[in-house]
Amino acid sequence: MEAVTENLDLYWSGFLRSLSLIGWSLLGSLALGTVIAGFRVSPIASLRAFGTGWVTIFRNCPLTIVLFFMAFGLPEIGINTSFYVFGITGLVLYTSAFVCEAIRSGINSVDTGQAEAARAIGLTFTQTMSQVVLPQAFRSAVPPLGSVQIAMFKNSAVVGAFGIGGDLYSVGRNLTSAQGLAFIPVLTGVAIGYLIITLSAGALLAVIERKVAIAR
């Protein structure tokens, strides 16, 4: 295990780089996914169609192809940026489809009677949304949103494998290919790094779920 203990600083910087990748993708996918979910439930037919198309494409296309398209397709039409930005963008596009569906399932879980009752006692549209529908929708969207985001944390390793450089996956690759260290101990270190992220995120999600849980 010296391979891990002697290179702890490398692992640490890779861990931080992976976390920054995850953090940006988390913010981006939540924002974009919410917008697409807004499209999908909008009364405007063409926005709904756009949302449906978006979800169909990005939910059924492998993340790897999205990333290939970013890294090898976009430069062909003169869009060049770092792999780091390509990686985050690809992860955000892909995850946004799953975020959209999680939010939409949350909205759909609210009974129509809730909104009807709110309108019946004279609440305005804004009040109905902010006081009655969305708080309930948010609560039931939390568990699926959480598992979508944990899946994204794991998918960040795919972006790492693609070669953004400096993240946990790349640290493992450098230690084995450039320094010629044995794979098993080095990869164990990488695996532990990802497990720290996903298992603690899972525990955090369980706490949040307990806090927002509602009995229906």
Add this chain to the structure above:
Amino acid sequence: MSAQSVLYDVPGPRARRRARIGTILALLAFAFLAFVAIRRLADQGQFDADLWGPWLNPSTDEFGQVWSLVGRGALATLIAAALAIALSMVLGVLLGVGRMMLGSVGRVPLIGFIELFRGLPVVITIVIVWRATIELGINLDPLPGEPVLWYLVIGLALYNSVIIAEILRAGVASLPSGQGEAARAVGMTEGQVMRTVLLPQAFRIMLPALISQLVVILKDTSLAAVIGLGYLELLRRGAQIYQILDNPIQSLFMIGLMFILINYALSRLATYTEKRLSQAGDDPTAAEAVVPAT
């Protein structure tokens, strides 16, 4: 929308007019965006016949070669996915049943196994299987096919068996407790209860979730192309094609389209199965497990 939305009241004439105006405005906006994108693609010559021809025009020289490579790649993807789903089913049922039937001490290693492979990114699992097999000198030659196929299949199966074990457990947990109680009351052993009463019902409830898991596995076979595993599945074949023809946009578009069509059909099948099963009066709670989060 035919079903009434929780968000909006049934629209009256004014709301319908507003929605129509909004629809037209949004269409104009999308048309503008599409125009900008197409203009950009056209400016860069991305609609040129020599880039699309090998894919779409049977009279070009490369057409036959391109589609024969694609056919071999698609076959390789399907083989890997089929082996992975079969192996994960077997492993997943063993893990799930073991976790449910072993005592509180006996199941500890199984829970550890499940948590480990559920928490690891599947791409890391595949790399570990690949490298560890070689480093430990494990001989995969007795298995049919190339070793690279089995690195991919075993890696995918380790991850997905854990997911299937959890789906199975959720399926059994969603059954009414009277099912197991009645079976025990007529004198069945724990094994018989599981095998003849609980599992058959759980499988039926789980069927949509299992089909959805197949979508995940199909998508994940393409990870082989990212980690540089020499398994020539569909995406890797696509990469070979565009490296020769120098048309990444067109080739990735076509490969992506194939994945989307297959996976979309499978997702529809999952939704259809789910509807059929819920019509048959099954417990609707099992439907929650349907959408996998990857």
